[in-house]
Amino acid sequence: MKVLVPVKRVVDYNVKVRVRSDGTGVETAGVKMSMNPFDEIAVEEAIRLKEKGVVSEIIAVSLGVAACAETIRTALAMGADRGILVETDAELQPLAVAKLLRALAEREQPRLMILGKQAIDDDMNATGQMLAALLGWSQGTFASKITIDGDTATVTREVDGGLETVALTMPAIITTDLRLNEPRYASLPNIMKARKKPIETVRPADLGVDPAPRLKTLRVVEPPKRQAGAKVASVAELVAKLRTEAKVI
Amino acid sequence: MNFGLTEEQDMIVRTVRDFVERELYPLEAEVERTGSLPREIGRDIQRRVRELGFYAPNIPAEYGGGGLDTVGFALLERELGRTAMALNAYWGRPSNILCACTPEQRERYLLPCVRGEKIDALAMTEPDAGSDVRGMKAVARRDGDDWIVNGTKHFISHADIADFVIVFVATGARHITCFLVDRGTPGFDIRPGYRSVSHRGYHNCILTFDDCRLPAGQILGAEGGGFEVANTWLYATRLTVAAMCVGRARRALDLAVAYAAQRRQFGQQIGKFQGVSFKLADMVTAVDAADLLTLAAAWRLDQNLPANREIAEAKLFASEMLARVTDEAIQVHGGMGLMDDLPLERFWRDARVERIWDGTSEIQRHIISRELLRPHGG
Numbered sequence: 001m002k003v004l005v006p007v008k009r010v011v012d013y014n015v016k017v018r019v020r021s022d023g024t025g026v027e028t029a030g031v032k033m034s035m036n037p038f039d040e041i042a043v044e045e046a047i048r049l050k051e052k053g054v055v056s057e058i059i060a061v062s063l064g065v066a067a068c069a070e071t072i073r074t075a076l077a078m079g080a081d082r083g084i085l086v087e088t089d090a091e092l093q094p095l096a097v098a099k100l101l102r103a104l105a106e107r108e109q110p111r112l113m114i115l116g117k118q119a120i121d122d123d124m125n126a127t128g129q130m131l132a133a134l135l136g137w138s139q140g141t142f143a144s145k146i147t148i149d150g151d152t153a154t155v156t157r158e159v160d161g162g163l164e165t166v167a168l169t170m171p172a173i174i175t176t177d178l179r180l181n182e183p184r185y186a187s188l189p190n191i192m193k194a195r196k197k198p199i200e201t202v203r204p205a206d207l208g209v210d211p212a213p214r215l216k217t218l219r220v221v222e223p224p225k226r227q228a229g230a231k232v233a234s235v236a237e238l239v240a241k242l243r244t245e246a247k248v249i
Numbered sequence: 250m251n252f253g254l255t256e257e258q259d260m261i262v263r264t265v266r267d268f269v270e271r272e273l274y275p276l277e278a279e280v281e282r283t284g285s286l287p288r289e290i291g292r293d294i295q296r297r298v299r300e301l302g303f304y305a306p307n308i309p310a311e312y313g314g315g316g317l318d319t320v321g322f323a324l325l326e327r328e329l330g331r332t333a334m335a336l337n338a339y340w341g342r343p344s345n346i347l348c349a350c351t352p353e354q355r356e357r358y359l360l361p362c363v364r365g366e367k368i369d370a371l372a373m374t375e376p377d378a379g380s381d382v383r384g385m386k387a388v389a390r391r392d393g394d395d396w397i398v399n400g401t402k403h404f405i406s407h408a409d410i411a412d413f414v415i416v417f418v419a420t421g422a423r424h425i426t427c428f429l430v431d432r433g434t435p436g437f438d439i440r441p442g443y444r445s446v447s448h449r450g451y452h453n454c455i456l457t458f459d460d461c462r463l464p465a466g467q468i469l470g471a472e473g474g475g476f477e478v479a480n481t482w483l484y485a486t487r488l489t490v491a492a493m494c495v496g497r498a499r500r501a502l503d504l505a506v507a508y509a510a511q512r513r514q515f516g517q518q519i520g521k522f523q524g525v526s527f528k529l530a531d532m533v534t535a536v537d538a539a540d541l542l543t544l545a546a547a548w549r550l551d552q553n554l555p556a557n558r559e560i561a562e563a564k565l566f567a568s569e570m571l572a573r574v575t576d577e578a579i580q581v582h583g584g585m586g587l588m589d590d591l592p593l594e595r596f597w598r599d600a601r602v603e604r605i606w607d608g609t610s611e612i613q614r615h616i617i618s619r620e621l622l623r624p625h626g627g
Contacts, residue, residue: 034263073256074263185268188302188315191260 001054001148003046004110005080006061006101008036009071010121023219026121035071037183038116040078041176044183045146046114047079054148057081059108063092063100069199076194077186083199084108088211090204096211098130103207105135110171112153117142117175128175138168142177252541258324261317265303265328272297273332280450281595286335291410294339295365304341305363309348312355313363319485323492323547327540330493331500334599335450338407342489344371346415346427346482349470358413358429370411371483372402372456380612387418387458389426394465396420398428398436398458404606408439408454416456417475425475429467436461447602449595485550487607488560491543491567494603498536498567498574501596505529505578525581532574539567558620565613568603575600 011017011026012034018027035043049055060075062068063086072083086100105113118125132139140146140155144163147154153168158177168174186194204211232238242249254262273294280286298304307322308314317325329337343362347369350359361367378385387400398418408414413431420426430437442453470478506529509520519525546559575597579586586593604610619627 070256070259074260077260077264185301186260186264187300188261188264188306188317190302191257191264194260195257 001112002057002059002108002110003049003055003112003114004059004061004101004105004108005039005042005046005075005114006063006097006116006127007039007043007071007075008116008119008121009033009062009064009068010036010119013037013120019220019222023221025217025220033067033070035074036116036119036121038118038120038176038178040116040183041178041180042114042116043075043078043080044181045143045174045176047184048181049146049148050079055112059084059110061086061101061104063088063097065089069201072199073194074186076197076199077191078184079190080197082197085199085201086204086207087201088204090211091213092211093213093215094124094126094130095214096204096209097127098134099209100204100207100211101127101131102134103209105131107207112148112170113137113173114146115173115175117177128173132173135171135173138170138172139174140166140168140172141175143174144177144179146174146180254324258321261321262324262328264301265325266331268298268301268303269328269332269337273336276336277333277592277595280333280335281589284444284449285452286339286450288410291339294336295341298340299365304365305343307342307345308359308363312348312359314343319488319547319550320544323488323543326489326492327496327499327543330496333450333595334448338410338451341365341368344369344415344483345486346371346469346478349478349482351466353466354429354469361412367412368407368410370405370408370414370454372405372408372414372416373479374404375401376403380609382417383423383425385417385419385425387416389418389420389428389463391420392462396426396428396463396465396467398430398461398463400458402456403442403453405439405442405454405456406606407451408456409441409452411439414439414456415469416458417479418458420473420475424473426472427469427475427478428463429469430458430461430463434461434463445602447599485547485556485560487564487613488543488546488550490603490607491539491546491560491563494567494571494600495536495540495543497596497599498532498539498571501575501578501593502529502532502536504591504593505532505581508582519581528577528581532577535570535574539563539570542566558617561608561613561616561620564608565610565617568600569610571596571600571603 011028012032015032020027046055046058050058058080059082060072060080061084062071066087069085072085076083084104115128128141129139140157142158143155144158145156151170153170153172155166155168155174157164157166232241303315306315306317306325310316329340347359347362362369373382375385375387387402389396389398400418413429416428416430417425418428432439436459438457440455442455445453509525509529510518512519542563546556546563549556549559575593579593579597582593585591
């Protein structure tokens with residue numbers, strides 16, 4: 001079974017993000033970029049399925065500027081087999097990404113696509129769901145456990161109030177939650193092998209998709225500064241302040 | 250000329266740094282507090298690094314090592330230098346000198362080291378022979394086909410966790426021979442060394458040889474060829490000191506920058522005062538310079554160009570830079586920098602030995618100036 005895993009290049013989770021001075025977005029120049037952590041979990045899950053003999057080939061896909069090839073290379077160093085870069089300088093929004101991935105799915109015919117539930121840059125949490133709708137495939141979002149048996153994928157989902165288990169008929173879209181697995185470090189032999197694995201570059205036009213954004217960002221601003229807290233000496237003082245100053249009790 | 254890292258090098262740096270930050274940083278405080286690292290934790294680090302194929306990265310792939318070139322290895326050492334020596338000692342980097350093993354020695358020493366089954370230590374220094382290596386007093390005399398070794402070595406790093414030691418002893422006037430000596434060999438003892446201000450938990454040991462009998466098959470390289478084998482294989486060891494200094498200095502700098510942006514005095518970030526911001530500017534300039542010297546020397550080794558002077562420059566500059574940068578990082582933090590809640594006081598203490606071991610700053614200056622003056626008849 002072939003599995004396709006989209007991986008997004010985002011500002012590294014350790015970086016303290018700054019808003020660009022013109023308010024058009026977040027500063028990315030000279031900032032450390034890494035694979036979206038939820039996508040790392042998706043790659044790890046695909047590799048584990050391959051190690052179990054369920055998956056035969058893992059294709060890592062990234063969409064965006066040429067530097068996204070580095071993100072694909074990281075997936076290859078973890079253990080993916082080959083990569084596809086959909087290269088474009090256009091601002092990509094979830095619907096365009098979903099359409100591009102649909103076109104790749106039609107071309108590559110995977111039985112399964114594993115995506116991060118969201119990217120840590122825009123936190124949209126939309127691509128997986130849109131893709132499932134466009135393809136008409138089953139979807140299991142926010143997965144914390146995946147079992148594949150023949151043509152059925154059993155997915156445990158983390159939902160408000162507990163865990164929900166769904167059975168999906170393949171082909172299927174699964175999006176990963178944080179607790180699905182702990183991604184591995186790239187091994188030195190795999191890092192050395194990654195360069196020899198192929199990365200194919202295509203453009204949105206080759207896939208017949210116009211990636212033009214439908215949404216316009218008006219302004220990006222820093223969150224308001226938090227006021228410093230105050231220490232209280234006793235519970236009695238705390239209760240008094242909650243009553244008289246905060247007026248919450 | 251290209252100063253960029255290749256994709257492989259970039260991934261090595263990211264992976265090693267991730268591993269060090271996530272898996273080793275959390276162990277540092279306990280190592281500092283107790284001055285030791287339990288062996289089972291060390292073995293667990295070994296096992297995990299082996300699984301990642303990062304064990305013995307400096308040893309050629311034909312012997313099962315990682316087969317990194319010198320630049321790749323320097324980058325790896327740089328990232329390992331961010332954490333405590335007691336911890337990164339278990340990220341096995343067997344001495345390159347083991348590549349001089351005979352096929353029979355290879356099975357007993359090099360290959361088990363590459364597989365993480367054995368750990369080596371290297372013994373050169375003696376109480377009366379530090380920088381003056383040729384003045385060593387430990388001797389071996391021939392007895393039939395065997396050699397009888399007598400003498401003392403000290404400051405022998407991590408011999409406490411070593412299964413065997415690579416020892417240099419005199420076998421005649423200006424005649425040094427290198428021997429492989431197994432722990433437990435009769436007449437050979439590994440004793441605890443001194444308590445050092447630097448690198449707690451990474452122990453130095455005293456080795457004693459009392460009529461220790463060694464078969465001729467324990468000689469590494471040729472009889473009397475100790476310096477040749479050392480010069481061939483240990484030529485670049487000093488560069489790893491430089492690389493580690495750069496990694497640790499970068500970590501100290503990062504802490505200082507973050508603190509200068511966060512700490513407020515007199516109504517503003519302390520980083521807004523030139524007294525602090527110019528310190529940071531000088532610190533990053535020095536760290537970058539040491540980084541470039543180190544990688545340039547590594548690059549020369551990979552090109553098979555002479556690099557003796559360049560390695561010495563990197564070791565000298567990086568170790569002295571580390572002393573200044575850790576000192577200034579503490580100054581930026583004020584009193585808090587001296588407290589062991591932060592790792593800075595440790596970096597500052599650890600920095601002190603870097604100007605001494607693997608050739609003192611004075612020896613490095615001697616090497617550099619000699620290389621300069623020789624062509625002029627000096």
